[in-house]
Amino acid sequence: MALSRLVLTDFRNHADAVLAPGPGFVVLAGENGAGKTNVLEAVSLLAPGRGLRRAPLSDMARQGGSGGFGVAATLPDAEIGTGTEPGAPDRRIVRINGAGAPASALAERLSVLWLTPAMDRIFVEAAGERRRFLDRLTLALAPGHGTHASRYEAAMRQRNRILSDEARPDPQWLAALEARMAEHGAALDAARRDTVARLGARLADQPEGPFARAGLALDGWRGDAEALARDLAQGRPRDAAAGRTLAGPHRADLAVTHLAKDQPAGLCSTGEQKALLLGIVLAHAELVADRTGRAPILLLDEVAAHLDPLRRAALFDRLAGRGQVWMTGTEPELFEAVPGGATRYTVAGGAISQ
Numbered sequence: 373m374a375l376s377r378l379v380l381t382d383f384r385n386h387a388d389a390v391l392a393p394g395p396g397f398v399v400l401a402g403e404n405g406a407g408k409t410n411v412l413e414a415v416s417l418l419a420p421g422r423g424l425r426r427a428p429l430s431d432m433a434r435q436g437g438s439g440g441f442g443v444a445a446t447l448p449d450a451e452i453g454t455g456t457e458p459g460a461p462d463r464r465i466v467r468i469n470g471a472g473a474p475a476s477a478l479a480e481r482l483s484v485l486w487l488t489p490a491m492d493r494i495f496v497e498a499a500g501e502r503r504r505f506l507d508r509l510t511l512a513l514a515p516g517h518g519t520h521a522s523r524y525e526a527a528m529r530q531r532n533r534i535l536s537d538e539a540r541p542d543p544q545w546l547a548a549l550e551a552r553m554a555e556h557g558a559a560l561d562a563a564r565r566d567t568v569a570r571l572g573a574r575l576a577d578q579p580e581g582p583f584a585r586a587g588l589a590l591d592g593w594r595g596d597a598e599a600l601a602r603d604l605a606q607g608r609p610r611d612a613a614a615g616r617t618l619a620g621p622h623r624a625d626l627a628v629t630h631l632a633k634d635q636p637a638g639l640c641s642t643g644e645q646k647a648l649l650l651g652i653v654l655a656h657a658e659l660v661a662d663r664t665g666r667a668p669i670l671l672l673d674e675v676a677a678h679l680d681p682l683r684r685a686a687l688f689d690r691l692a693g694r695g696q697v698w699m700t701g702t703e704p705e706l707f708e709a710v711p712g713g714a715t716r717y718t719v720a721g722g723a724i725s726q
């Protein structure tokens with residue numbers, strides 16, 4: 373799976389950029405603030421969700437531009453695009469082959485996965501970051517995952533509102549919402565467990581190399597739809613008092629262990645944590661490629677700069693021939709060991725040249 377053409381219109385600091393990358397490595401080099409991460413962010417918006425910065429859409433339209441933005445790409449079998457219109461900076465538009473589509477439909481077209489410097493703290497932050505990471509991994513294996521997540525959350529928001537606002541909430545209304553949460557919540561939980569199990573098995577099979585092997589487990593609520601519906605019904609008074617739903621798959625956490633050291637990832641050094649993340653992402657990319665026949669697009673923001681030359685060469689080796697891999701760095705020299713056939717761009721002040 374690779375983009376053969378990417379067009380940015382008024383996206384961040386790129387007024388009008390057209391890229392025609394090859395199917396393998398795509399290297400973006402340039403000074404701080406040149407607009408390299410912006411290009412990766414644009415690609416990340418071609419998947420469902422808020423992209424790699426999780427920024428509001430209204431931040432993305434170029435200052436001094438039309439007020440809207442566009443990101444369009446050509447895939448082997450489709451033209452896809454997303455953006456906003458000048459008068460509606462918060463409303464996301466998605467098009468597939470020229471027709472309007474929900475953002476969730478993008479997951480059926482391509483998988484995009486990223487590693488950014490902001491993810492360096494994922495193992496010491498609150499569970500939400502790790503859960504989001506796991507959900508992105510899961511989405512690449514189960515495209516319906518995003519729809520289950522949004523339906524679960526929509527039903528939960530309604531239930532929370534009724535429990536907090538109504539003195540005597542209608543039990544039938546609550547039961548209907550809880551049934552919806554149970555259906556989608558159980559599907560969410562099952563898909564996450566499946567991802568953790570498959571990815572865990574793949575990581576366990578790998579030799580201890582330059583990227584640390586991670587052990588994975590899903591912590592938190594577990595059960596089936598029936599159990600979840602029962603737990604929610606019993607938890608009404610508790611949730612009404614708290615003003616939110618205190619138990620369920622929306623509270624799950626991905627527990628990661630450094631296998632060789634038998635240590636929780638949160639206690640590992642920053643470099644070790646980065647190596648764990650990289651190991652998970654690489655194993656996941658291979659798993660997705662084997663299972664779906666299409667390698668995810670990988671966006672590695674400033675990853676090369678944090679690796680010593682040996683690990684850097686090992687990274688390029690491992691990624692060679694595994695689909696489209698976008699990498700950024702301030703120095704072109706960081707990418708000298710990238711095998712031939714890479715598309716190399718220089719980014720400067722929002723202008724991209726080859």
Ligand SMILES: Nc1ncnc2c1ncn2[C@@H]1O[C@H](COP(=O)(O)OP(=O)(O)OP(=O)(O)O)[C@@H](O)[C@H]1O
Nearest residue numbers: 384385404405406407408409410431432433434435
């Ligand atoms: N909506 C916007 N309109 C115009 N420019 C923007 C917008 N949003 C961000 N920028 C600019 O984009 C630039 C940052 O780009 P980006 O994060 O891609 O840099 P980078 O090349 O990855 O840099 P670094 O190496 O420091 O990570 C900044 O100069 C910022 O001011």
